[in-house]
Amino acid sequence: ARLRARLEDECARNGHDVFLAPDVDALGVSPPSDAAVDWSSGIRAAWDISEAGAEEAWAHFKRLNLARYEEDASLTDDDATAVSRLSPYLRFGQISPRRLYREMSVAEKKTKTKDGVFDSNAVPGRQLSRTFWHRLYRREFAYWQLTHWPNLATRSVRAHYERRADWRLAWTHPADEAFGAIDHGSVYRDTENNASMDSIESEENEEDAFGTKSGSFDVPPDVAFERWRLGETGFPAVDVGMRRLWRTGWMHQTERMIAATFLTDYLGVDWRHGAAWFHDTLVDADLAINAMMWQNAGKSGLDQWDVFAGSLLPDGSSRSHDPRGDAIARFIPELRRLPPGHWRHRPWEAPDRVLLESGVALSSEWRQSARNTKKEKEKTEENAVRMTTNTHGFATYPSRITPDIERHRARAVAGVDAVRVAQLERAVERMEAIAEETGGETSGDAEFGAARGTDVLVDPRTGADYVVVPEGATMAHDGSLLPVSTRKEFKKALKEARGVLGVSDEDAEGSAMARDADPPTSEGFPSRRPKRLPKRSKKSPPGVFSRTTGAFFALADIADWAAAHLNVRATGAALDRRTGSAAPSDDETGFARACDVGKKRSKRAERD
Known part of the structure; x- marks a missing residue:
């Protein structure tokens, strides 16, 4: 009533008429479908969408759950009472992250002695839960990524992962210029270009490049995606989060990780389809955080999730997050x-x-x-x-969408291995081109001088992925290559190069397959079956074959060439503490860690 009176007075002074709608329905902005089905009733019942609701949630969390967050934050049982549920309020500015940071920096909790007397030494909130403290920083890390990768929601940070050939339900996007100015509300709404398609299924009973016969999957990829959205995969560990999402607009972090990794690693659906669904349905939908999460789930972000290698298997064999169900x-x-x-x-x-x-x-x-x-x-x-x-x-x-989930995960791993091997093949192309120009010499950096290349995105020596540093992301390394955290299984496969298929990255400039590929059409890139390369003896050294000459190049020789010809730099976090010199290929201490502004890393990041 006070707000209404204030608005009427303000409009009267300015000579304007005012109409105050009693509710949103009176504005006439809701589509007819909402009148038929009240899809938001569950969200309204689950949340007090106001600043008062944010205040109450924060006070309740500090008083009762902050102290147990460190041990119980992963619990999803029933109402997931150990977590803060502050994400929607942070997303829409109903509470400030700076306020949370400040209040967790001061003494928040006093502990009782055995005699029931409060201890005089209070414990700062950040010491009660370093995990919660760290997640506040991770939120800012997501915004940092979106700032420097404006197309974070639709383009892979690891550029060589952009068109993985193992996706059963691929993602196609319009021309690059359409992403010049991103509309956060419609960034995913490219439904015409993202009709269901099985990008690598071959003819009847024919085996594709990943050892999968057509028809061997239990359901078509578009059906699999639909069942995932509805929470009807037949795996309760996955379905429970998806149904909670539709009913309340929210999912526990553990449920998000399980659902996202299941979609990408097991159902073979491009991560952008899942990101679009979450962006449309989450009450805390945040373009930066959602995109960062899904990039990591799809293995193309600055981190690479593999929650099923740990304690969160989709088949319910590990259920510590909801012991009783x-x-x-x-x-x-x-x-x-x-x-x-x-x-x-x-x-x-x-x-x-x-x-x-x-x-x-x-x-x-x-x-x-x-x-x-x-x-x-x-x-x-x-x-x-x-x-x-x-x-x-x-x-x-519903019964399980597929009972043999490990078979599908092996396919996803092979797809990642393939795009990484393609980077070694690109290095071989460069080596052969230099040898032709210099009369057979492929080593040394005389050919390039100070201008080193950035078009090979895998470190042949360590097996780590590279990303090209966007302008302004660091103080000294714009345009150079920096290593990012890469899963050990991927690095091991690359170092062994044990018959891994060389699948072309069609979106990469300079590769022979990319030059020979058919041009894209209005329906996206044409379907191509990757070539199967000759298999080597187990006694042969690791390496790859040239696609142009068929010659074999040992991984050690490729690594020597890369050290001489690639523009690889080190961050402050990648310095060798014993010698003080740069160690640009030391994985797990490169770009991702240097840019993560966690407490233990901030000083090292500032040195960059």
Whole structure:
């Protein structure tokens, strides 16, 4: 009422008429579909969308949960009570991150002694939870990335990952000029150019370059993506977060990581499709944070997630984040009557008796695959009879979208290996070109002088990926190469070069395959089957074959050439502390760490 009176007085003084709408419906801006389906009811019920709500959330978190955040932040059980739930308020400016930083820097909590007396030494909030403290910094790190990579939401930071050939559901974007000025509200809305497509499926019963036969996947990629969005993958660890997202507009960080990595590593869907869905549905949707997260999930960001190599497997075999399955029972009602624990996470292992007593039926879509055993098919038929004769009171939960998840992950790893091997092939092209011009000499830096190249984006010596430093990202290294954190399995595969397929990076300038490729059409880049290169003996040294001459180049020779001809620099964090000299190829101490402004790294980053 006070606000209304103030607005009316202000407009009267300025000679303007004012119309105050009683609610948003009176403005006539809501589409007719919203009148038919109130899709935001769950979001309104879950959040107090106001500054008062932000104040209450912060006060509650400081008082009750900050002290246990370090140990319990990963818990997603039921309502995920250990986390702060401040992300929407930070996103829309209803509380300031500087305020959080300041209040965590001062004494916030006093501890009681055994006698029940408060200790005189108070504990600063940042010491109660270094994880929460660090995540405040990571938020700013995301904004730093978006500043220097304006197309962070749609273009890979590791440029050589841009067109991985293993994506079953690829992403195509319009011409580069369309990204000159990014509209954060419509950056992902390229639906016409991103119709479902299987980018590498070959003809009937023909094996593609990744050892996968057509038809061997359990569902088409567009169907897989749709089931992921609906939370119907058949993996409760994945579905629980996706259903929580649709109901409340929010997901726990653990659930986001599981869902994102499952989509990219197991379903073979380009990370940008998942980023677009999250950007449309998250109540805390933030272009910088969302894009950084999905880049890392797709292995193309400054970090490379692999949560399933740790303790967060999608198949429910690791469930420390929701031991009883309470979140599953709440957001997947089909499974709520199953006994707490193991069977809620892995319902496909529940005995028939338990399923029957719990009123749970599993649909049998994937069991129709030719890969299933006779025993599985017999069980399918028995379940089908039970479902038709005892339909009353049964809740049907979809069976797993694919039971053989490791087979699909191996495909994703091969796709990453391929784009990295293609960088070695590019180095070989450069070596051969220099040798031709200099009469056979491929080493030394006389040919380039001070002007070294930046077009080979993998370090042949360490196996680390390089990124080209954007203008203004550092004080001294604009336009040069800096190493970024790269997963050990990828580095190991590159160093061994054990028959890895040389798949061309079609988007990279200078490669022979890129020059020979058909030009892009309005429907995106044409589908190309990668070539299979000759396999070497296990006794041969690691290396790659030239695509032009067929000659074999040892990895050690490629590394020597790269050291002489690539413009690789070191950050302050990559200095050898024993000698004080630069160590530009020391992985895990390069660009990503130097730019991360965590407490232990800030001083080193400032030296850059």
